[in-house]
Amino acid sequence: MPKLDWKPFAVLLAFVLSMTTLFQIAPSETVKEWQRLGDLPPSEVAAEVEKRVTQLPGWDKMNFYAQEHALKQEKENAGKANNIQILTHFTAPWDKKDYCLFTSLKLGLDLRGGSQLLLRANPAPPQVPEITPQVMNGVETVINNRINSLGVAETMVQRAGKDRLIVEMPGIKDPQQAKDRIGTTALLEFKEMAVENGMRVWKDCKLTGADFKRAQATPMAGGSTWHVNFEFKDEGAKKFGALTKRLVGQQIGIFLDGEPTERGADGRPMSVAEYNGVTVREPILGGHGEITGSFTKDQAVDLAVKLNAGALPVPITILEERTVGATLGQDSIDKSLIAGLIGIAAVMIFMIVLYGLPGVVADVALILYTIATLAIFAYIPVTLTLAGIAGFILSIGMAVDANILIFERTKEELDNGKSLYTAIETGFKLAFSAIWDSNANSLIACAVLMMFGTSVVKGFAVTLALGVAVSMFTAITATRTLLHLIPRKVGLFGHKYDRKGNEKKTDSQQIMTGEATKL
Numbered sequence: 395m396p397k398l399d400w401k402p403f404a405v406l407l408a409f410v411l412s413m414t415t416l417f418q419i420a421p422s423e424t425v426k427e428w429q430r431l432g433d434l435p436p437s438e439v440a441a442e443v444e445k446r447v448t449q450l451p452g453w454d455k456m457n458f459y460a461q462e463h464a465l466k467q468e469k470e471n472a473g474k475a476n477n478i479q480i481l482t483h484f485t486a487p488w489d490k491k492d493y494c495l496f497t498s499l500k501l502g503l504d505l506r507g508g509s510q511l512l513l514r515a516n517p518a519p520p521q522v523p524e525i526t527p528q529v530m531n532g533v534e535t536v537i538n539n540r541i542n543s544l545g546v547a548e549t550m551v552q553r554a555g556k557d558r559l560i561v562e563m564p565g566i567k568d569p570q571q572a573k574d575r576i577g578t579t580a581l582l583e584f585k586e587m588a589v590e591n592g593m594r595v596w597k598d599c600k601l602t603g604a605d606f607k608r609a610q611a612t613p614m615a616g617g618s619t620w621h622v623n624f625e626f627k628d629e630g631a632k633k634f635g636a637l638t639k640r641l642v643g644q645q646i647g648i649f650l651d652g653e654p655t656e657r658g659a660d661g662r663p664m665s666v667a668e669y670n671g672v673t674v675r676e677p678i679l680g681g682h683g684e685i686t687g688s689f690t691k692d693q694a695v696d697l698a699v700k701l702n703a704g705a706l707p708v709p710i711t712i713l714e715e716r717t718v719g720a721t722l723g724q725d726s727i728d729k730s731l732i733a734g735l736i737g738i739a740a741v742m743i744f745m746i747v748l749y750g751l752p753g754v755v756a757d758v759a760l761i762l763y764t765i766a767t768l769a770i771f772a773y774i775p776v777t778l779t780l781a782g783i784a785g786f787i788l789s790i791g792m793a794v795d796a797n798i799l800i801f802e803r804t805k806e807e808l809d810n811g812k813s814l815y816t817a818i819e820t821g822f823k824l825a826f827s828a829i830w831d832s833n834a835n836s837l838i839a840c841a842v843l844m845m846f847g848t849s850v851v852k853g854f855a856v857t858l859a860l861g862v863a864v865s866m867f868t869a870i871t872a873t874r875t876l877l878h879l880i881p882r883k884v885g886l887f888g889h890k891y892d893r894k895g896n897e898k899k900t901d902s903q904q905i906m907t908g909e910a911t912k913l
Contacts, residue, residue, distance in 0.1 A: 395716040403534065416472045418674075420703055422531055428479055441763075441861070442634065446731065452716050472853045474865070489529075492500045496498065496815055500771075500772075500775040500776065500777045500778065501564070501727070501777070501778050501779075502562075502564075502777045502778060502780075502782070502853070503562055503564055503716075503718050503779075504726055504779050505720045505726050505727050505730070505778060505780065506564045506716055506718075506781065507564070507716045508562065508563050508564035508566050508717070508718060509562075509563050509566050509569040509572060509715065509716070510560065510562050510563075510715070510717075511561040511563075511572075511576065511714070511715055512554070512558060512559075512560055512561075512562065512712070512713045512714035512715075513537070513558060513559045513560075513561060513576070513577075513710045513711070513712060514557055514558050514710060514711045514713050515529065515530060515533050515557045515558070515559070515708050515709075515710050516557075516708055516709045516710065517708065518708045518709060522707060522708050525556060525557040525708065527884075529707050529708060530553065530556075530557065530559075530709040531705075533559065533706055533708065533710065534553070534559060535562060535704070536703055536704050536705070536706050536707075536725060537551050537576055537706075538551050539558060539702070539703035539704065540575050540576055540699065540700065540703045541561065541572070541576065542636060549561070549562060549563050549564070550562040550777075552849075555705055559710075560785075561576065561850070567858050568669050569715070569717050571696075573712060573715070574696070575699065575700065576712075577710060577711075578604070578651060578700065578706075578708075579651050579705055579706045579708075579709055579710075580650065580651065580700035580701065580703070580704075580705045580706065581602065581603065581650070581651055581652075581705040581706075582603030582606075582648065582649070582650050582701055582705070582850065583598065583599075583601070583602050583603075583649045583650075583652075584599045584601040584602070584634075584637065584646060584647070584648055584649075584650075585597055585598055585599055585646070585647045585648075585649060585671075586599050586637075586641055586644065586645070586646055586647075587644065587645040587646070587647065587671055594649050595886060596649070596666070596671075599637055599646075600633070601630070601633050601637060602636060602705070603701045603704070603705055604704065604705065605608070605626050605627055605629065605630025605631070605633060605634070606624050606625070606627070606630065606701055606702075607625045607626060607681075608624070608625050608628045608653055608702060609622055609624040609625075609697070609698040609701040609702055610622065610623050610624075610698055611623075611689075611691070611694035611697070611698040612684075612694075613691070615716070615783060615834035615864060616688075619689060619690070620689045620690065620691050620693070620694035620695075621684050621685060621686040621687070621689060621694060622684065622685040622689070622694050622697050622698050622701070623682070623683075623684045624684065624685065624701065625681060625682050625685055626681040626682075626683075627681075628681075630681070631679075631680070631681025632705040633679060634678060634681065634683070635678060635679040635681070638674050638676075638679075639677035639679075640675045641674045642674050642675070642677060643673070643674065643675075644673070644674060645670060645671035645672065645673055645674075646671055646674055647669060647671035647672075648671075648672075648685055649859060650700075652666075653666070654666060654669035654671075654687075655685050655687045655697070656669055656687045656688075657687045657688045657689070658684075670826055679889075682828060685697070696905060703910060726780055730780065730783045733783075734783065734786070734787055734790075736788050737790060737791070738760065738764065738790060741760065741791065742757040742760065745794065745797070746797055749801050752801055752877065755873060755876045756794065756797040756879055758800075758876060759793075759797065759868045759869070759872040759873045759876060760790065760793060760794065760868070760870075762868055762872050763790075763793050763861075763864055763865055763872075764790070764866075765790070766864050766868070767786065767860060767861050767864045770864065771786075771857070771860070776853075776856055776857060776860070777853065777854075778857070779850065779853045780856040781850045781851070781853045782854060782856065782857040783857070784851040784854060785853070785855065785856070785857035785858035785861065786857045786858070786861055788858060788861075789857070789858050789860075789861025789862055789864075789865060790861070792832075792833075792836065792861070792865060793861065793864075793865035793868060793869065795829075795832070795872055796825070796829045796833075796865060796866075796869035796870075796873075799825040799828055799829055800821050800822055800825045800829075800869065800873065801821070802821075802825075803820070803821035803822075803824045803825045804818050804820075804821030804822075805817075805821075806816045806821075807820045807821055815878070816872070818877050822870070822874055826870070829866070829869060829870075830866075833862050833863075833865070833866055836858070836859075836862045837859055837863070839855075840855040840856075840858050840859035840862070841855075841859070843855035844856065844859070855913060
């Protein structure tokens with residue numbers, strides 16, 4: 395019984411898995427990044443999109459593209475579910491096809507647009523004399539909570555050294571709002587009024603926003619101003635009840651980062667000197683209260699978000715800000731696509747001109763390599779930046795190098811009078827060591843770049859390393875399998891004469907004359 399060759403099945407499995415990874419129905423989390431239809435909740439949008447996809451015609455439903463790239467597009471009457479239109483890769487207009495292609499890939503700021511902030515945590519003696527890993531954990535948690543409240547999807551908060559954080563917010567529309575919300579400490583304190591040496595002072599009550607369970611912005615009667623309702627945790631409710639019971643008839647003040655929350659008639663924040671606080675008329679034992687101060691809607695919502703996210707354990711400083719517009723990001727995508735397509739086309743034409751039909755085989759393997767690599771990028775997921783795309787395009791050329799080594803070795807074996815099958819097998823065997831050494835050195839270089847490089851360099855190294863690893867599979871398995879499927883004719887290999895100048899005979903001619911080499 396002939397031995398079953400696993401290589402064709404491996405190639406087929408890799409192709410199917412790659413296609414299903416790149417082209418599948420987008421999950422609900424991805425829907426959040428699509429354009430909103432008025433005020434329609436994302437959950438309703440996701441449900442409507444999936445329903446529309448399942449109602450597509452039978453051919454489209456079976457098609458990978460249709461299942462992956464359900465795209466919601468804004469219409470004139472925004473806010474109505476019946477204005478959601480499903481676009482597949484085939485039915486989308488040309489200006490949307492690149493969106494369909496990249497929906498499943500995670501793009502960096504330089505491609506999508508957005509803002510990047512470099513933050514530094516500062517010591518706050520005597521409470522926090524130095525920045526420790528525990529302090530940075532607290533800072534990172536609060537920053538994450540505040541960013542999530544902005545509704546920006548796929549944000550990233552990353553450590554950079556002992557006391558710094560890199561915050562990336564792709565697609566953000568109001569960078570200044572993000573800076574204001576991230577950069578403030580947001581320490582809410584309750585203080586009681588006292589008189590010392592004939593002067594009015596505010597004394598700490600040991601009750602802060604950390605004792606809050608939740609806070610919510612609510613409009614006042616008439617809707618012209620807003621206030622913030624809050625609810626204490628169980629322990630905080632007890633402390634607040636005891637405090638208000640003790641201070642009946644006296645003043646209590648509410649301060650945010652050392653400044654009164656109250657605003658004057660002109661909307662300007664009051665100074666500590668002119669702030670009188672509020673008078674406690676009776677004990678508040680229910681654990682509920684409100685912060686008033688002539689807030690606008692945005693100010694009240696921002697305060698509620700900060701209180702819910704928690705106070706930063708130490709002050710932070712914004713050291714650097716980098717903003718990339720969405721138009722510039724789209725321009726980068728377009729140019730990267732053009733560069734990639736030109737590079738792939740040039741390599742494919744070169745291989746066909748130089749090697750004939752085997753060059754076509756190498757091109758098919760190159761297409762499989764491209765699909766498989768992009769599928770891995772989408773599955774991990776790898777954040778694609780311009781540097782990462784450069785690494786991917788470079789890996790395309792390296793993927794072809796292996797085929798060139800194999801084909802040249804095969805030609806040498808044909809020169810030695812071997813049959814085509816034997817020449818192919820021997821060519822792969824002899825070229826493997828050179829391919830392995832070359833790719834191993836590339837992977838070592840990528841590892842060094844990932845260990846010691848900056849974020850941009852790391853992106854280049856990651857995409858290059860993944861590309862090199864996938865190229866090993868496509869060169870050794872895919873190309874080998876496809877070569878054995880083509881007609882076994884030496885002429886198709888672009889090799890018609892042997893080293894003595896005699897015309898090469900095909901395998902069938904060798905068999906007819908008894909000259910075929912035994913395997």
